Amino acid sequence: MNINFLNPSFFFLKKPQLTLFLLFIGCATPKKNPPIDKRPNIVFILADDQRYDGIHALGNTEIITPNLDALVARGTTFKNTYIMGAMNGAVCAPSRAMLITGRSVFDITPYAGSNIEMPDLLLPEALSMNNYTTFHTGKWHNGEPAFLKGFKEGSKLFFGGMCDHYQVPTKELENSKKLSAIKIDSTHSSVLFSNAAIEFIKDYRASNPFYLQVSFTAPHDPRNMPKKYEDLYVKKEIEVPPNFAMKHPFDNGEMDIRDEWLAGYPRTVDEVKANILAYYAMITHMDEQIGRIINALEEKGLRDNTIIIFSSDNGLAVGQHGLMGKQNLYEHSIKVPLIFEGPGIPQGISNEELVYTLDLYPTLCDLTTTETPKTVVGVSLFNTLMSQEKIERSSLVFAYKNSQRAIRKEDYKLIEYLVKGEKTGQLFDLKNDPWETTNLYDLPSYQSKQIELQKELQQGLLYYNDVVDMTAADWNVDPIPAWIDNVSPETINRLRALAIKDRALRGFSN
Known part of the structure; x- marks a missing residue:
């Protein structure tokens, strides 16, 4: 084809x-006619x-x-x-x-x-x-x-x-x-x-x-x-x-x-x-x-x-x-x-x-x-x-609502979760695991790396004016409602209908 x-x-x-x-650096400006801006x-x-x-x-x-x-x-x-x-x-x-x-x-x-x-x-x-x-x-x-x-x-x-x-x-x-x-x-x-x-x-x-x-x-x-x-x-x-x-x-x-x-x-x-x-x-x-x-x-x-x-x-x-x-x-x-x-x-x-x-x-x-x-x-x-x-x-920090925080430093990525009062963590070696399939969180051999990233994550978040305290049980922030709890029933019904239509384009149905 x-x-x-x-x-x-x-x-x-x-x-x-x-x-x-x-x-444009240092070029003379003609006295007549506008100069061509390079x-x-x-x-x-x-x-x-x-x-x-x-x-x-x-x-x-x-x-x-x-x-x-x-x-x-x-x-x-x-x-x-x-x-x-x-x-x-x-x-x-x-x-x-x-x-x-x-x-x-x-x-x-x-x-x-x-x-x-x-x-x-x-x-x-x-x-x-x-x-x-x-x-x-x-x-x-x-x-x-x-x-x-x-x-x-x-x-x-x-x-x-x-x-x-x-x-x-x-x-x-x-x-x-x-x-x-x-x-x-x-x-x-x-x-x-x-x-x-x-x-x-x-x-x-x-x-x-x-x-x-x-x-x-x-x-x-x-x-x-x-x-x-x-x-x-x-x-x-x-x-x-x-x-x-x-x-x-x-x-x-x-x-x-x-x-x-x-x-x-x-x-x-x-x-x-x-x-x-x-x-x-x-x-x-x-x-x-x-x-x-x-x-x-x-x-x-x-x-x-x-x-x-x-x-x-x-x-x-x-x-x-x-x-x-x-x-x-x-x-x-x-x-x-x-x-x-x-x-x-x-x-x-x-x-x-x-x-x-x-x-x-x-x-x-x-x-x-x-x-x-x-x-x-x-x-x-x-x-x-x-x-x-x-x-x-040296690193990048990330956030999604008040339920997810993460840091990327060198080859490692740490993601921390706080959902309904429960904390969960993930640690990935991106060099050897770019698809993030093997969670190294809490493994004894990676404990020092986990602690290092947790400290730098908190510092990075503070630098960018995040107010979370990762050491606190509730991160010292109020939960941001899930999307489904913050939109009208009419909006939900309309968007579900669109999703059903999109799935139908692929040949699938509910």
């Missing part, structure tokens, strides 16, 4: 030159629920992603990039809020949706103040006021968490000040948003650089896409991951939530394979749209002065550890891809530094010579990106 993809090599006709990226354009592409291994070039031999593979080959990939977590079940809302504020999960509103605090200078707002044209298309899960504060231009804007990919309720940004009424677009979301990005690129005439953010809703469910992308995969050839389980071994505090309804209980190999196939097909379809965007940059003559960044708001279990969603602190749900490609970016580099996605804010500021606001707690990756310098960070 012929795979009708754009040839990635078509996009990369010239080797990016570091000098092009640095021309600061790089930025294209930030954000996937929805795409975990780190959702790219062929990053080790997943089953998935088809030629355009993302080309970015990996021509750029620098941060292979240990994580979200910090979430204080609510809609993980993508706080994750995206951390991206645009540079703050930790403990310094944003718990939901971080329409009520995100806005005293801070948002990332697109800071770039706009530095003479960048800011344009957004796609999903925006942090409310209309924050969007209007941050972006000057935008098209095909979806304000919400999820929707049918062929029935996307979008708005237009009119005169940089107000949003239009909702229009339902029947074009698939990935095509819809890429079309808007391509139109922006083709029509761009200004001499100043631009910041273009393309926020796909793929591969978030419901996973409906053109059938030919599903046909690229054969279900019987899809492998279930080594950490597949029919159910999670204990209550993690969020077992009954919408995401977990996307497969039956107990989990079966057949249904998990079907979900993985659809997940891959969504990513492959999106990958082709990414290729179209890159091709538009090339045709416009902007490719050599544009830095492309690809990442995701969070990962997804899709059957791993008996889970389907992302309301946990396993690698599959908090580890995401992060790729930089463009002028001045070293090629073919796999960087192993420990990185948060909230580090993107200060990094973009440095890449664009924009002043980083003092409210930003993320660490700039500029020096490690350009010259592989070490980051002064």
